[in-house]
Amino acid sequence: MSVSDQTPAPEIKIRLATIDDLSAIFHLGEQLFTSRQASNLYRTWDEYEVTHLFNTEPEYMLVADVDEEVVGFLLGSVIEKRYTAWNYGHLLWLGVDPAFARQGIAGRLFARFRDIVQAAGVRMLMVDTQADNESAIEFFRAKGFSNPIDHVYMTLNLETSGR
DSSP: OOGGGSOOOOOEEEEEOOGGGHHHHHHHHHHHSOTTTSTTOSSOOSHHHHHHHHHHOGGGEEEEEETTEEEEEEEEEEEEOTTSSOEEEEEEEEEEOGGGTTSSHHHHHHHHHHHHHHHTTOOEEEEOOOTTOHHHHHHHHHTTOOOOOOOOOOOOOTTTOOO
């Protein structure tokens, strides 16, 4: 196959999310963050999570798009601690459409988020993921995160448990 026969890679744009992106973000997150895969996360994926973050901290909400279709997103927050000079960035959700996996989209979303929070005075970034999410742990370690701390979350399915 010659170079001219190859389909060019799609142009991926990283930008701030707009209100028109919220539905696409929510539906992609629904595919990625199922209760089966993330049954013990203290944050749950729902439309209120997306709309609340957009209404309170839209400057930390990014999307990756290809031909105006959302193929990835990052939702973050900044925690300002009173009586201290430290502000903390919290990467809450990072997701990429599996059809666009391994194309550097998550890395580009993270890099833009890091630039934005650093410009806002953040001195430390935090992220959490499940202990068995090896690909996420590997990704975050490659980005410089360290000092993993074990934390136990437990669930009780009221439909299947006895009294």
